[in-house]
Amino acid sequence: MNPKVKHGISRTFFYIALLLFLIFIIIPIYWCIVTSFKHSAEITSSVVTYWPKQFTVENYINAWLQSGFEIYFRNSLFISVIGVVFIVVISVLSGYALARFKFKGKNVYMLILLCTQFIPGAMLLTPMFLIFKNLGLLNNLFGIVLVDVTFHVPFNAIMMRGFISGIDYTIEEAAQIDGCSRLQAVCKVLLPILKPGIATVAAYSFISCWNEFLFTFMFISKQNLLTLPVGLKNMVGEYTINYGQLAAGAIIAVIPTLILFSFVQKNLVGGLSAGAVKG
Amino acid sequence: MKLKIGKRALAAGSAALLGAGLLAGCGGSSSGTTTAAGSTTAGTTTAGAATTAASGSSGEKVTVTFWDENAGDQRTEYYQKLIENFEKENPNIHIEYLGLSSSDALSKYQTAITAGETPDVGGVNNAWFATLQSMGHLVSLDDMLSGSSINSEMDQNYLSVIKNEAKDGKIYMMPTSANFICLWTNDSLFEKAGLQAPKTWDEFFADADKLTDTSNGVYGYTIRGGASSPAILIDFIYSYLGRTDVFDENGKCTINSPEAVDFVTKYFGLYGKDTPESDITAGYKEISANFDSGVSAMLTHNLGSYSSHVTAFGGTTGFTCNPLPTASNGKYINNGSAITGLAMFDTCQHKEEAWKWIEYMCSHEGNSFWNQSIGQLPTNTKAYDDSWIQDFQNIQTAINTVKQSNCESYNIPMYLPEYGTINQTYIEPAIQSVMSGDMTAQEMLDEWAEKLTEAYNDYKS
């Protein structure tokens, strides 16, 4: 077969596959956006409308004006930004230890990291509440950062181990032979190559911090220290669910994460590391 | 193409928004941090209920912390108005409000109780009042009530329900609002079928069948098979039986009496025939959507769904609130326990001020405004004469029904500490098994009766 034709066929399959994924992923997103522009009555109507009959931005205005939404937004941003810095730094340290060293207790350490993930947070709530109370960290945004770091470091450290061990150690070694100290080798050679991994871990931890609900709900008893997920949950009353406003609020809430990711994804470009190896 | 432009516009807009957000976030976060840290120290002391900071530093202003157990944007607004008024009348008291989402409120209370971090006053739903009360950290309010002017104004029925739920017969929660189980009907669907809202249970079953028109996707009824289905079912059973004793003189549960078995068999016989198939896992939001979208002509719920019907029907007409059907012995059996109220926790250091807030919510002024806003029944009898009562068809129906001489409240076993567990762990899935035909009504009711009898005897001993 002519390689060009062959190439054409595989390209066609490629685009069909892309399209199928796109449809599956985008339909709920589309529905979320459309719902956020509908009036309540239209959302619960048995006649499903694919596009808002009466287009309204009311939901966005109400969501934003809902008491405290702006403060919640700021609190969430504070928690997430600080949380991400902590998580990324600690994960790189742990990940590097796991990927580059053989040491006694390595497997035990790995299992300890995994063990932290075995029990759902809801089960650990009361004892953790007592610890934070004794430390005076209830009703404190930094307390929530500590919770986030505790729960998300193990996961991200393991991910980071994967990313670091995917990079050939000889690169660092070469730098050390060239006269770099080990730390210099890590900073100058490893970290730039690790950018996709760091970017990914940053994105993971940002999402986890940004969407954390349970511990904020439990540990914060002051209205002006609440975060977005708690505020969003309050839109679901016992007998009233304002779907439109919930969708609008959630879309506003997801924007920072998406913008962050649009920067992150630029680091997910093939061939970067290859260049680094040669250089 | 359109989508692309939309995306781009959205991206541009959101970028601008984030820019602003970041600026605000950065500028604000440094100041936000300091205020956060600052208020934290103050906050921990108040939350520790020691309120020493508040009373110590400013001398007289006392802060009362207050949790709303069912926050929503509207309810929060109403509370804010009430607090504003209250603080005007009591300039030395500050109410610090915190809204909790209804689905997680109980667990927040439980954790707070275990750790001694409870608020001064908290909103409590009667559905889990017994669970909370049994943990033993609520303050009995009898003395404060007897010394208060609202004592004579409170509806005694609701107070006695609350007293019945504590083993020592004391008041651990002041009812601020009551609900009423009702049958919502879709006017135009009933008119089309030439029917009127059912008055008896036979009519109810006949109507559900007549109203069903599957070719047009219309069902006579929507049955709750998902979350909290046992709560509705037990109301229906005693309403059908026309009896008020859930346990007979020997302490045996009456829920599996032969009439009850007949009724439940018939009731779940409606499923799939006169109700949508999805009802088997339907919770409140699904059955409510069925009614609001005109898919189902009848819905059992309480006064609370009023505002969602108003939104869906585009006004206050087109749907009606009816009492449940009357039993064949002529009795109307009501669930008198659907109450929410305010409780005081034993960590409270300013009982006098905290009571003032509770008292205000039960006073004619506060109670009337609150219930008018949320569309439920006042617990202060003076409010019954207020003019707004006339404006709500559902509230009027509820009050008129409760006033009827044949109306009695059945003794719902909410006081049993295991009641919620039994319903959720065993009965809810069993109801679904009955609906799907994997279990008979007899088997389900026998299990229910056995579990309730056991819990009852445990409680009595």
Add this chain to the structure above:
Amino acid sequence: MRKAGTGVSMSRAAARRRAIPYVLIIPSLIFIFAFLAYPLGTIFYYSTQNYIMSKPDARAFVGLQNFVKMFSDKIFLRSLGTSAKWVLAEVISQLFLGMTLALLLDTKFKGRGLYRCIVFFPWAVSGVLTSMLWSLIYNQNIGLLNSILMDLGIITKKVAWLGNSKTVFTATVIAEIWRGIPFFAITFLAALQSIPSDLHEACVVDGGNLMQEIFYIKIPMLKDTIILTTLLRTVWEFNNVDLILTLTGGGPSYRTTTLTMYMTNTTITNGDFGYGSTLAVAAFIILLLFAIIYLKLSGFGKEQES
């Protein structure tokens, strides 16, 4: 192989070098021991207690009685089965779809950046909305899915996706896949970046086709990442309840109740800390054994250590 000093300083340098990994893992261990060790310990402790919140007087040590009760508890056995089914279905399909998507996204095409952002969305959006969104889509009467399928003429009668025991499990699984694909896709995409492009060139020169390149070069290079992500995802899906809870409440008749749902219901909703903790201990042991066996059998980290 690694660079080391000479002479006297050698032993000190070696000692320092041996200490490095321990220093590196200290920060993470501080957090874990400060905040998680005690709470995890309480779970094990409570599992030997009769501890029901609403019965503070009845609290007592009961030894292994809770465990005995557990083995005859039909709901436990059933929910464990559901958990296994759920995790298996989720992890396998997310792995397969996520890997495919990552390979697609690793190729250059127009609009790739936007496409990646769209793919990322399901993961970024708040859990409260995800579950509400899917319950709106699956709703029998006002749902999007039935409406589309009827307009396309695929079905003639509205289907109760979440009410029918034949469809309820698959429907929930699909909703969760939607949320789970981005995790695998993005992780693999990041991992693929570390495959040197000269390997790709070598493969092309050898006349290998795309499929050969994927199966003989890319996937083996991703082996460790695959093992870790599937393991973490298994644990994550095992503990993940919010979506099922909103969509089905665990019904009909426990058909979609997972062990974690049963555990949290028992503990949080019913306030039975004793038995709830027993279930948690069981889950903990099951996951721990799984992790150890999985890492051993998969030969995790072998190549790299040899």
